[in-house]
Amino acid sequence: MTSNTSALELIQAIDQADSSDSLLDAVEALADARLEEATPTLIAVLSYNNPGAAVAAVDGLVQLGEVAVLPLLNLIDDYNYGGRAWAIRALAGIADPxxxxxxxxxxxxxxxxxxxxxxxxxxxxxxxxxxxxxxxxxxxxxxxxxxxxxxxxxxxxxxxxxxxxxxxxxxxxxxxxxxxxxxxxxxxxxxxxxxxxxxxxxxxxxxxxxxxxxxx
CATH class of the missing domain: 1.25.10.10 (Leucine-rich Repeat Variant)
Structure with missing residues (x-):
């Protein structure tokens, strides 16, 4: 399985999640994969009304590190407040100046x-x-x-x-x-x-x- 195929399947699992628990499991799986292609999806999760999934997404973005910084900064003003708060937590964890x-x-x-x-x-x-x-x-x-x-x-x-x-x-x-x-x-x-x-x-x-x- 290529990384692109893996990312696609993991992202589809998030899109198809039909409960808070299944969404959390899907986000955790995507975060654990540490795939750069996952960055936009993990960022999108920050604006979901699901704190557990947001925590998992923050962890995944911190693991990805530098590649997530500019996407986070570019979108931070477009978030609802909850999403912005989670994005700041991710940026703090990445610690990029x-x-x-x-x-x-x-x-x-x-x-x-x-x-x-x-x-x-x-x-x-x-x-x-x-x-x-x-x-x-x-x-x-x-x-x-x-x-x-x-x-x-x-x-x-x-x-x-x-x-x-x-x-x-x-x-x-x-x-x-x-x-x-x-x-x-x-x-x-x-x-x-x-x-x-x-x-x-x-x-x-x-x-x-x-x-x-x-x-x-």
Whole structure:
């Protein structure tokens, strides 16, 4: 069986699904196949009113990686809100810097807690090696500014994701921008001193510990 034949059959299974369970099974099978031809169908599933299938589609798109980035970005404004939220989760998981502006916008202003959380975490995992070297430092500083904002989010899960992201960003810039590492650690110290949630403070402590170990 060729990959084209396999993709066609797997896509047809999604089109022919007659229940939520059968749709979920079909999407999971398509995602597991890791076929580039599946990208448009997985993206379409994000707008279905089926959270389980959307989760499976996000997982599949993250596994496909770079090939899914431009299709997601090109269609993101055409989604209904639910589809857009799932698309942002996929972009955050892929961590391609072409999604930087979309992730910044989502982290700073999306009304859905889960989207802000995913976007914040995604900002800490961006693969900077995929960006033009001349653009990296300004972009990293912009990410830090966004994370300073999300560190004050009213939802603890977003602040928790921010601590994770600050740790990731700190690890990325420890050699190239030591001054920024100092600012990141200062932000984490501020969170440790002021955040009301124990889970957030505990994760902040871990982030500080990990950054100290990396420096040493």
């Amino acid at each position: 072409r999604a930087l502006e979309t992730l910044l916008e989502a982290a700073e202003g999306d009304f859905a807690m889960s989207v802000r959380r995913a976007a914040a975490r995604g900002l800490g995992n961006l693969r900077w090696s995929k960006m033009l070297s001349s653009e990296v430092h300004p972009a990293q500083k912009r990410v830090f500014q966004a994370l300073q904002l999300t560190s004050q989010d009213q939802e603890w899960v977003v602040r928790y994701a921010t601590a994770v992201a600050l740790q990731g960003l700190g690890g990325s810039v420890r050699v190239s921008q030591p001054d920024l590492v100092g600012e990141i650690k200062a932000e984490l110290e501020q969170m440790l001193a002021t955040d009301a949630d124990l889970a957030v403070r505990t994760r902040v402590q871990l982030a500080l510990k990990q950054l100290e170990e990396v420096e040493n």
